[in-house]
């Protein structure tokens with residue numbers, strides 16, 4: 001256990017009511033939006049469920065892009081609310097092809113909503129946000145984005161892209177707390193939500209958050225806000241602002257570039273072949289035929305490096321090199337790539353660890 005003093009967590013000062021609105025405004029700046037931002041006092045999964053629950057109604061038709069279990073769950077919640085859900089799925093662990101979304105839209109007489117994850121931390125795929133947004137716009141349908149992992153790792157321009165709902169969390173690229181999340185909601189989306197059945201009182205009701213917070217001048221949040229989470233969110237945003245959001249994003253992009261250069265120098269092609277289709281949060285590396293992913297992970301752990309298994313339908317086929325948040329740094333990237341290489345070598349796969357280390361350091365030195 002670290003030397004963290006857990007007693008510091010006791011008796012925290014109340015998070016002052018007049019700090020919630022400035023905190024929401026800082027999240028608006030991160031998402032580049034003038035739209036309303038509401039807090040969901042729970043981890044991002046619950047915020048996503050609240051979005052699906054608040055927009056679903058019988059008769060609603062959704063095109064749901066699925067590139068990981070997160071998309072699958074979102075579709076499940078939409079269906080629970082009575083919506084008809086058309087699923088467009090990518091190959092395992094790969095981003096969606098916007099042309100497949102376009103073709104599905106063309107085949108449907110009515111669509112109300114397009115929903116997609118922006119960047120996947122579960123497999124390293126990056127979905128084409130601008131193209132998906134343009135498709136949604138061209139059909140005049142709401143565009144809902146899971147930006148939990150991408151905020152801080154990739155630029156998100158909520159207003160310019162014409163996004164209608166985006167869910168963000170601080171626990172990924174922003175290296176903040178996992179217990180509070182936020183949802184940006186466009187005026188169009190509020191109109192849509194007002195027409196859907198409301199389950200208030202419910203932790204899943206965005207309409208209730210609008211009535212209880214925004215329409216009351218954004219003072220006290222409903223319920224008993226958890227002070228530790230809000231103080232931690234403020235501290236995380238302070239640290240992000242001190243570094244600069246552009247620099248935080250650039251640091252993640254550099255970690256992805258260096259990780260991918262390192263894998264290629266090992267002699268291994270990254271799981272996602274195209275650099276522009278890979279997320280900046282994690283880099284997925286293949287588990288070669290005949291090698292057990294759990295053995296690779298255990299061998300890397302012996303070196304003190306945590307390789308993560310694939311999440312969802314690619315479990316066992318990839319390992320993830322994590323460079324999210326404070327892990328987006330030279331030392332972690334170097335350790336990830338060399339430990340993955342060393343673990344492969346132990347399984348009899350021929351790799352060039354020296355070349356990989358050089359490729360990572362060259363990428364950081366800008367060579």
Ligand SMILES: *Cc1c(COP(=O)(O)O)cnc(C)c1O
Pocket residue numbers: 043044045046070117118119120121122146148149169171172178
């Ligand atoms: C991490 C993540 C979530 C939800 O995260 P929790 O930490 O489980 O709340 C949702 N969507 C995406 C794309 C994520 O990466």
